[in-house]
Amino acid sequence: MEHYNMNLTLKIWRQKDAKAKGGFETYQVKNISSEMSFLEMIDVLNEELITEGKDPIAFDHDCREGICGSCSMYINGKPHGPWKATTVCQLHMRAFKDGETVVVEPWRANAFPVVKDLVVDRSAFDRIVQAGGYISVNTGNAVDGNAIPVDKDKADKSFAAAACIACGACVAACKNSSAMLFVSAKVSHLALLPQGQPERKSRAINMVAQMDKEGFGSCTNIGACEATCPKEIRLTNIARLNAEYLSAALTIDREN
């Protein structure tokens, strides 16, 4: 792989805190190596800002290996930047050309309010999981791991859905700010396993209710979430969630 250096113009959203009115600031970065990750490029910029006595750009990041789901930058109009199935931390500067202008924005959704600069509050996702994204089994109650065989096909599908890292890119990409891909991944993960059956109905109903309460939009099946998902969670999960929800809502026998 040929390595090269580049100069870039960055337009980055700056916002002092949740209440402040934010705006774009323009920065120039020079001699950026194509081998850097995107976040390392921001590190370089931040070091310069600190040297100049300015406030560095606040952004969420942690594992920097594409699995914790912290990083959340909307780069040139796409969550996590131009590469397919990639988080920002795994996006490398090879993706950009010398002289390019790069626009960086935070996730935008009413349910994900900006905390500072590029940092947003995604606690709505935790609350959706609290509404039923689990199997109620206390420690120590389990039977032997091999006591319940699981259809491999279903186990694989369940795993593929469970690979969701809750980064929120699906919401950021969706024109409706819908969280259906996230919710459907969790519901599918558990509904596909025999262990998830006892709470299957209430899980779908309660998680969807919480999702609506948090202020996410509804799903119109446009597929932008699937196109941007760094873990390639499939849109089919949303259809499955619809099936889960509707069959639960039509058959559950409780008044409230």
Add this chain to the structure above:
Amino acid sequence: MTWKQMFTSSIGQKLTMALTGLFLITFLIVHVGLNACIWANDGGQMFNTGANFMGSMLVIRIMEIGLFAGIIIHSIQGLVLNAANNSKRKVGYAVEYGERGSKWYSRSMGLLGTLLLLFLIMHIYHFWVPSRLGGMWSVRPLQEVDYTNGLGKQYHNLYAEMIGVFQNPIVVILYVLGCISLAYHLMHGFESAFRTIGVHNNRYLKMLRYLGRGYSILISIAFAMMPISMYFGWVS
């Protein structure tokens, strides 16, 4: 869980859209089938007979109420959902994801639906109103025809009405535009409706995708050809 909770939830509202949408899709098949009779080249006899049959049968008349209810529910629910979804992002993006993430017509169902609603108002004014509510609403007095050689069986000559309406090139253009809107609306709506009612088997989804595309294109072309045929005098 109450019925209200179900139908006011985000998925419940989408279910309403899907079910009414599928109902309208079914109606379109009947509609296009009947209207295709204009191409029988029999001076509209087959078409007028069929239209009269539809208009005079009680079951069909009751279903017509359902059809209007379907259209109204689909429109209102669609507009409500569209407005709600548009309000979920108060601060927008400077750069949009756009075509890289999804098709423009998938993102524009609200717009396409609104265009179709406007088209439908015109369409109802052109044909349904004169046929059901009598001459005073018509662009021209609706003629009566008699296909049974004076034995007293009189039909509305809707065929003549069509020919009359489609002599105006502007109307023809509006109808063709309406059909294009319909094609794109269905291109997304057909598959989306099945996803919303919960079809998640990949084999079926794939089949429905191609079926949906074929249906959208064929039905829209068929409808669009009707005003065109009449304007250019391809039918007599």
Add this chain to the structure above:
Amino acid sequence: MLDAKIPEGTLDHVWTDYKGHCKLVNPANKRKMEIIIIGTGLAGASAAASLGELGYKVKAFCYQDSPRRAHSIAAQGGINAAKNYQNDGDSVFRLFYDTIKGGDYRAREGNVHRLAEVSVSIIDQCVAQGVPFAREYGGLLSNRSFGGTQVQRTFYAAGQTGQQLLIGAYQALERQIALGNVKMYNRHEMLELVTIDGKAKGIIARNLVSGELERHSGYAVLLCSGGYGNVFYLSTNAMGSNVTAAWKTHKKGAYFANPCYTQIHPTCIPVSGDHQSKLTLMSESLRNDGRIWVPKKQNDTRKASEIPEEERDYYLERRYPAFGNLVPRDVASRAAKERCDAGFGVGTSRQAVYLDYGNAIERYGQIEAGKKGIADASAENIISMGREVVKEKYGNLFDMYEKITGENPYEIPMRIYPAVHYTMGGMWVDYELQTTVPGLYSLGEANFSDHGANRLGASALMQGLADGYFVIPYTIGNFLADEIRNPPTSVDHPAFIAAQKDVEDRINTLMNIKGKTSVESFHKRLGKIMWDKCGMARNAQGLQEAITEIRRLKEEFWSDVRIPGAVNEMNFELDKAGRVADFIELGELMCIDALQREESCGGHFREEHQTEEGEALRDDENFMYVAAWEYRADHDWQLHKEELKYEVVKPTARSYK
């Protein structure tokens, strides 16, 4: 001498007896008792969920925006358990034995045996929670093998086992939050331990969004804050992983054990330049099928594909025929370093070795051809079928490699080099996981207890969950049963006020330095000192130099660090400054510890102590102890020893040949 308080009895009955005799807290009293948990990784989340289920009132803290982002999530390969589902001779004893041996006879027998015992229940628990482990076509759980063992006991979920286990624990935690048993504090960092009469009674935490300091009291504090590998700046740890919470407790009286035991993981993507902010691990599971080699010729600049088979040195297979590419991590790392130092390294930096899938691809391709009954498959066809198999097994790892390096690992061998990965050292704890401060417990990677001087692959997840799900729920009751007579501590107690004042003063001091150098550059410098002189190989002279350099760095830090922004706002630079300040102090202690341990064991390799073949040379006579350090003052630590008694396993020279 420190006493680990391992109950009397034969090893395989100790834990059962303990559970049968430990004190209990009745449900009505549990409801009144608050427990503070720092960190929500596998240890913290599993402990918070389990204690919440028992009825305790739990307050859990994490610095991330959600408990699900703790760095346990990044563990790739798997989790060990003595299930013997493969019928290949595994047992609790073998897992226990392998762990003790893998730890180079520097772990405590009692704790390790308990770990092996409960490992079985962990898998059951995780399956019940819906963790989607890999399965065979018959629907039963699948296993693979990992370094340092000769059985297949590793359970896995593709290359995302840590993520799936953490999500399982996170879901259990969220359920307890929904039930009101656990209160979660996201984006909070513990900055001080509050002790009253020598007992842990609470913490001072900073809300990382508003910058406000908060006082939280409890009957016990559980430190589940992970390891301190980031002292090296470059490591496979998350950017935020830090030692601060642990270090604060250390300065309040908790002993720090074996700080010098660091695990250097052999298969990481090599450093590409000065800009590098972290290192990425390529799962140990890749060593199942990959072969590691360097050219036989020194300074060979040919491309890998141009080096013929007979000019390749598969040095692990050559040196360790019994275990081959699956030797434990410390051995594999040192062997790689040895080859690179001797001038056989590859890539532009010459600090890398090849991890080659060429053979595996061909082997799998031939198996596929056999399965499909293609007798005369072309070489191309075989390779393409083989690639498909490899893709299915390791696809996500290969993709990750390609994203980072821009090279296609299906075509060119991967370049790998060792990197800091895990720290076996940590808070000294007794059998009950209690530190030397009563009421303060430490779980998971934050404690020192189970891995000795080297951890085997797929054992970290096992230990974190063992501590959280199956150990602490019993052992904490034994302590709390005696505490029920004491009323809850008010956060207005003078000790809380004083602790908060200390934190405020420290933050203000940091902010008022207003120097010229960024926190990051101090961290980088610290990392370089540590890697060069307290890394994969250490010697007395280097360690002494390191201590001097770190002390100088500390002075410079406290007089020249620049932290922009203000205290009462979200200020990541301030957060980082506090963490780096603690890393600097820890770095000094690590070097002191490495200096006193005049032997080589596991991840600790003293160049003065090696065999003629370059293998680690232990000194059981003089160093079969845990080094637990008591903080007394700046640069002043007192060494306490815990003697390691091996009643069941007989320490021998560790051989993987």
